[in-house]
Amino acid sequence: MEQPRIYPMIGLMSGTSCDGLDMVAVTFEETSSTWNYGIHAAETSAFPTKLGKNLSTCHLLSAIDLAVLDVDFGKWMGEEVAAFCKKTKFAPLAIASHGHTVFHQxxxxxxxxxxxxxxxxxxxxVPVVNDFRSLDVRLGGQGAPLVPIGDKLLFPEYDFCLNLGGIANISYQVDGRQVAFDVSPFNLLLNHFANKLGHPFDRDGRLAEAGVVNHLLLKQLNELPYYQVQGAKSLGREQIDRDFLPLVTNSGVGDQDLLATLSAHMADQVAASIKNGKQGNGKLLCTGGGAYNAFFIHQLREKTKGHVEITVPSAHLVEFKEALIFALLGVLRLTGRPNCLASVTGASKDSCGGTLFGLIS
Known part of the structure; x- marks a missing residue:
């Protein structure tokens, strides 16, 4: 019997929602083409106030301030990982870090x-792997989404994997080929307008549920140019700031009704993506902070009846799936195997992306 190959890893994720640093201590077992994982510990470290503010506005910083933030953020992450490993008595082979996105163009x-x-x-x-996107971008790809290969290897029992973070993205297979893309903005916009109403986020979608959908704005959102693009596509903060935020902000619609309208819009777009997947009556795994938005999940279930059965898993998987998959991307990089799929990103070929720090060849 073949002995499994064992890879203890730390996965780090700092998302566009600026909620904090997600850390996962995980051991992967690989036997032939089968992957299993066991999560030893997972937690989110809140950003210190100044660091969090700088990260949320990093795309506006001067060159020197951004360079300093790059170094400071790396140091802070290293300190958090050191404390995490000491507390959990976990000895990783390496750390796989997504980093914090400043520009995505x-x-x-x-x-x-x-x-x-x-x-x-x-x-x-501890040795580090980061900068997972750059190689794919240089090969003509979007550099995103990166998680679909993890969906394929770790969650093959699901027909669709939907992540509701700062941006909503989805992955699924068509004729044995993995397909994935950013569907729409999500918490980046919902949190923005919840903040204006004095809330850090819209808990359970209650603010949106109490609002009234503005159908003119809903139509305008659904007709934005991003939704006319077919194939590989990804959303960056710049595009949201340029195309989505001005339309919503200048609509004259009240903030609570904006939340209701945005929720309806995002449910429309996610439902359309699922139906276009042509999987019949399949199974969908829903993770990310938006999976706790009960009002949105109810809307999505109503719009996808007869197409998918939606599963919201345990809190560990909801909150830490992306960090888990980045740990897997790190393993694939260390072992020299593709961790970015051209069928997803539109690149000229599959690639093995990631820059190595502190590793002995």
């Missing part, structure tokens, strides 16, 4: 995530 061959790898390594002494 694949049309300009650019996708930039900060969280300096050398700073991270120096602060914790």
């Amino acid at each position: 694949p049309e300009n061959c650019l996708s930039m995530q900060i969280g300096n790898g050398w700073s991270l390594y120096a602060a914790c002494g």
Whole structure:
């Protein structure tokens, strides 16, 4: 009997919602083409106030301030990982870090995530893999989404995997080929308008549920140019700030009704993506912070009846699936196997992306 290959890893995720740093200590077991995982521990470290503010506005910083933030953020992540490993008595082979996205402009061959790898390594002494997007972008791809290969290898029992983070993205297979894309903005916009109403986020979607959908704005949102693009596509903060936010902000609609309208719009777009997947009556795994938005999940279930059965898993998987999959991307990079799929990103070929820090060849 073949002995499984064992890979203890730390996965780090800092998403566009700026909720904090997700950390997962996980051991992967690989036998032939089968992957299993066991999560030893997982937690989210809240950003210190100044760091969190700088990360949320990092796309507006000067070049020197951004360079300093890159180093400071890497050091802070390394310190958090060191404390996490000491507390959990976990000894990882390496750390796989997504970093924090500043710019995402694949049309300009650019996708930039900060969280300096050398700073991270120096602060914790554990080898680091980061910068997973750049190679794919240089190969003509979107550099996103990156999680679909993890969906394929770790969650094959599901026909669809939907992540509701700052941006909603989905992945599924068509004729044995993995397909994935960013569906629409999600918490980046919902949290923005919840903040204006004095809330850090719209808990359970209660604010949206109490609002009234503005059907003119809903129509305008559903007709935005992004939704006319077919095939590989991804959303960056820049595109949301340029195309979505002005339309919503200048609509004259009250903030609570905006939340109701945005929720309806996002449910429309996710439902359309599922129906276009042509999977019949399949199974969908829903993760990310938006999976706790009960009002949105109810809307989505209503709009996808007869197409999918929606599963919201345990809190660990809801909150830490992306960090878990980045840990897997790190394993694939360390073992020299593709971790970015051209069928997803539109690149010229599959690639093995990621920059290594502190690793002995």
